[in-house]
Amino acid sequence: MAIQKLLRLPVETMGLSKALRLKRYFQSVIHHSTPAKLTNLLRVESDLRKRASHLKGLPYVLKIESTNICNFRCPVCYESRKAHDFEGARGYGKMDNTIFNRLVDEIGKYVYRINLYGFGEPFIYEKTLEMVRYATDNNIAVGITTNFNTVDEGVMEGILHSGLEHLIISINGIDQDSYEKYQVGGDFEKVLNNIRTFQKIKKKMKKDFPYLDGQFLIMKHNAQMRDQAKALANELGMGMRYSCIGIDIKDHSQRERWLPEDESLGQYNFKTLTPKGIENLKTCSWLYRTAFINWDGGVSPCCNYYTGDKTGDFGNLNKQSFREIWNNPSYVEARTLLSKKGALGNEYGRNSVCARCDKFFG
Numbered sequence: 001m002a003i004q005k006l007l008r009l010p011v012e013t014m015g016l017s018k019a020l021r022l023k024r025y026f027q028s029v030i031h032h033s034t035p036a037k038l039t040n041l042l043r044v045e046s047d048l049r050k051r052a053s054h055l056k057g058l059p060y061v062l063k064i065e066s067t068n069i070c071n072f073r074c075p076v077c078y079e080s081r082k083a084h085d086f087e088g089a090r091g092y093g094k095m096d097n098t099i100f101n102r103l104v105d106e107i108g109k110y111v112y113r114i115n116l117y118g119f120g121e122p123f124i125y126e127k128t129l130e131m132v133r134y135a136t137d138n139n140i141a142v143g144i145t146t147n148f149n150t151v152d153e154g155v156m157e158g159i160l161h162s163g164l165e166h167l168i169i170s171i172n173g174i175d176q177d178s179y180e181k182y183q184v185g186g187d188f189e190k191v192l193n194n195i196r197t198f199q200k201i202k203k204k205m206k207k208d209f210p211y212l213d214g215q216f217l218i219m220k221h222n223a224q225m226r227d228q229a230k231a232l233a234n235e236l237g238m239g240m241r242y243s244c245i246g247i248d249i250k251d252h253s254q255r256e257r258w259l260p261e262d263e264s265l266g267q268y269n270f271k272t273l274t275p276k277g278i279e280n281l282k283t284c285s286w287l288y289r290t291a292f293i294n295w296d297g298g299v300s301p302c303c304n305y306y307t308g309d310k311t312g313d314f315g316n317l318n319k320q321s322f323r324e325i326w327n328n329p330s331y332v333e334a335r336t337l338l339s340k341k342g343a344l345g346n347e348y349g350r351n352s353v354c355a356r357c358d359k360f361f362g
């Protein structure tokens, strides 16, 4: 606890340096660490280095989607929310709390952080905050990313009471015009006003948490607005993180429409049309450190698999415990496949969603 006090950070950050991110990271790890979590983390990291197929450890970060329903229509998110009327479609819905609580009860003592969002807007579902509370009561840090368009003062107070550690607000523009080019259906002024109100309530309640950051997705039309976005975030008393848009890189029209012209700002190699650094990947850390839980209890290896087709799930928490899924044939097959890229093309593993992964195989 003394170390945690020593590392205590200013309530808000004006800009987000690497040093600050590291400090926050260590502060969170120290705050939530227990011997069981630390031992598990070391096991996972050792398994990852060995590229093991059967793991002794359990994931120490979870990404959990409380809902995949959304009030926006961002064009390159969840395949633009296409109708889920095909065979094997997951459909749209909200997670039952009992799935969430059961998972926390089962493996929460090994988990450092839950990122409580997937392909939807967390705050349109009132039970999202109950989930935050349940996780924080179990000594797990929780982070949420939101478009922050639907929240009123009651929800804001709920957020501040919930114990949420990190709130990230997606703002991909500096005015209504640039904002709604991607965040279709969004109201720029409303987000700014909501942030101002949130900051006021937070101050009044004398709360240190959640940390507040903006997130700016770099695209063709807004790449030159990065500094203005940072200045706006400073004005609002929060940090600003940048991230690169992900698209179907083989799709010419998506490349033309969304990719920044400056290759250094994106995540793709323009010549090979593959993600940067793909040739050096030896395995995929998602299969060791993290798991993605869809709103219906479906367990996917990650959120790179965003087609809404649930037939590639590795299991379902309505039918199995997490431990039963974590080392089942789907997981073992995927880890084996990725640790030996050459295995691709053989019969083995070719039905796994990981065999079709553009992040890994291009």
Ligand SMILES: C[S@@+](CC[C@H](N)C(=O)[O-])C[C@H]1O[C@@H](n2cnc3c(N)ncnc32)[C@H](O)[C@@H]1O
Binding pocket: 070, 074, 076, 077, 117, 118, 119, 120, 121, 122, 145, 146, 147, 169, 170, 215, 217, 244, 245, 246, 247
């Ligand atoms: C899918 S959203 C869900 C949470 C919430 N609805 C929001 O927009 O913040 C999670 C994150 O994905 C980001 N995102 C959306 N489309 C993306 C894309 N094509 N490539 C990379 N990130 C994307 C959003 O900016 C957001 O930070």
Ligand code: SF4
Binding pocket: 070, 071, 072, 073, 074, 077, 078, 118, 119, 120, 121, 147, 183
């Ligand atoms: S607001 Fe978030 S979940 Fe909704 S469409 Fe946009 S990126 Fe996707």
Ligand code: SF4
Binding pocket: 284, 285, 286, 287, 301, 302, 303, 304, 305, 334, 338, 353, 354, 357, 358, 359, 360
């Ligand atoms: S689909 Fe790709 S990113 Fe996801 S776990 Fe498999 S290899 Fe990793």
